[in-house]
Amino acid sequence: xxxxxxxxxxxxxxxxxxxxxxxxxxxxxxxxxxxxxxxxxxxxxxxxxxxxxxxxxxxxxxxxxxxxxxxxxxxxxxxxxxxxxxxxxxxxxxxxxxxxxxxxxxxxxxxxxxxxxxxxxxxxxxxxxxxxxxxxxxxxxxxxxxxxxxxxxxxxxxxxxxxxxxxxxxxxxxxxxxxxxxxx
Amino acid sequence: xxxxxxxxxxxxxxxxxxxxxxxxxxxxxxxxxxxxxxxxxxxxxxxxxxxxxxxxxxxxxxxxxxxxxxxxxxxxxxxxx
Numbered sequence: 403x404x405x406x407x408x409x410x411x412x413x414x415x416x417x418x419x420x421x422x423x424x425x426x427x428x429x430x431x432x433x434x435x436x437x438x439x440x441x442x443x444x445x446x447x448x449x450x451x452x453x454x455x456x457x458x459x460x461x462x463x464x465x466x467x468x469x470x471x472x473x474x475x476x477x478x479x480x481x482x483x484x485x486x487x488x489x490x491x492x493x494x495x496x497x498x499x500x501x502x503x504x505x506x507x508x509x510x511x512x513x514x515x516x517x518x519x520x521x522x523x524x525x526x527x528x529x530x531x532x533x534x535x536x537x538x539x540x541x542x543x544x545x546x547x548x549x550x551x552x553x554x555x556x557x558x559x560x561x562x563x564x565x566x567x568x569x570x571x572x573x574x575x576x577x578x579x580x581x582x583x584x585x586x
Numbered sequence: 587x588x589x590x591x592x593x594x595x596x597x598x599x600x601x602x603x604x605x606x607x608x609x610x611x612x613x614x615x616x617x618x619x620x621x622x623x624x625x626x627x628x629x630x631x632x633x634x635x636x637x638x639x640x641x642x643x644x645x646x647x648x649x650x651x652x653x654x655x656x657x658x659x660x661x662x663x664x665x666x667x
Contacts, residue, residue: 404660404661405659405660405661407660410656410657410660413656414648414653414656417648417652417653417656418643418644418645418646418647418648421643421644421646421649422641422643422644423640425643426639426640435649435651435652438652439651439652439655442652442655442656442659443655443659446656446659446660504635504638504639504642507635507636507639508639511636522636523636523640526632526633526636526637527636527637527639527640527641528640554629554632557632558625558628558629558632561632
């Protein structure tokens with residue numbers, strides 16, 4: 403059975419954003435690309451369950467998010483302090499993100515609880531509505547709203563912003579790095 | 587601007603140079619207003635950073651190994667099973 407070229411093009415059109423989401427979630431380009439690849443394998447193997455005319459990006463994001471979640475749970479059993487470990491990795495190898503200019507912001511993002519991080523990214527960067535984000539995460543719209551709000555408040559705290567002038571691109575990363583890994 | 591506005595639709599608040607005439611009487615109300623304003627500016631900047639970081643990846647488009655994979659799988663559907 404061959405895939406409808408229109409469906410294939412919809413899948414391909416979603417890939418750039420799917421990658422950005424994956425990188426934001428796991429912080430490593432290589433791991434993110436593996437995750438995207440695994441998502442596409444699974445999606446195309448189950449393409450029959452996609453209803454043409456419905457939201458392809460939301461469908462693919464849901465698959466990727468679920469894969470990431472199950473992998474995260476697996477890793478959590480192996481590594482006690484999963485979030486802290488992740489933050490440590492980012493600090494010791496910031497180049498792994500491949501994007502040095504956002505290292506400070508990424509480090510702060512990495513310290514958010516993963517449910518807050520994904521909600522913020524889906525709504526604030528991927529451009530999904532609260533409703534779509536709720537469907538992707540399998541939770542209520544109100545839950546997404548409160549996660550996004552908590553994420554933004556926490557980010558502002560983590561970036562230690564006292565005034566808008568403190569939040570420029572020239573600001574050294576010291577504040578975030580000095581604040582220590584894991585929970586604070 | 588209402589507080590119920592979607593978080594991703596806030597414009598960069600153009601209120602930075604607003605004169606603060608009531609500064610001599612720093613009532614809790616004006617102080618609160620300043621904090622709200624600062625909060626909005628910070629949140630606008632966080633939104634900008636988030637989107638800039640994200641869009642940098644989006645601009646890279648589809649990596650070749652992924653477009654190859656999708657094309658291959660769409661020709662031979664059994665390859666994905």
